[in-house]
Amino acid sequence: MAKRRASSSTCSCGSPAYQSCCQTLHDGKPAASPEALMRSRFSAYARGRTDYVYRTWHPETRPEHEADLADEPNLSWVRLEVLDTTGGGMFDAEGTVRFRAHYREGGKPGVMEELSRFVRHEGQWVYWGPLPL
Template identity: 60%
Template structure:
């Protein structure tokens, strides 16, 4: 089980969801964080990003495939996630078993801007979408 952070959660606009869709958190990623499984791979990816913003390590771990999930996720107190751009997605719909989502997540580390660019793979596991890991380029 993930350790609980002893620091205060990152400041979060409670009206707008951190995932960038421009909707209210309570209508966007909030239900996923409360236990309602996202319907698509992209919705799961957005809810995972929002969980990182909110330092919700339990959700991040629970939405990770058990075969690739780390033992723990420790929030970095110097890192703040500040924006998400979904670049493209493939599969990951209501009738799919697999999907990919390419995104760019923006952050500030010790006040300096940076970004994480990833194409992520998602699978259905026990009927719900889970994060498998990054799609790695062929060797």
């Protein structure tokens, strides 16, 4: 996913305030649930925070290097829709989030839909990877 420079006050995940939403996670606070992690990862992609995307990806499934998450200059992520969540509670070891990510590529709108698996790793939620829809 490529970066989109959002205003400093709104959050790309859909919240009205980046500072009290995804910024706290980007700055190191652990996500409380798979959905919170999904939202913060989308926001990180939209803001060009590949460091956060890499850090919150399970080491067994993430790209080898953070640089492998290079920006695509003609792609901007504009809106996230969370469609469904399962698991991810206080006593769960995993959870899923089904979402639609809206983007613009070369000025044309597009949509990506994914069912993502999240697991606990070293006590924190991390992205494992996509599951079949």
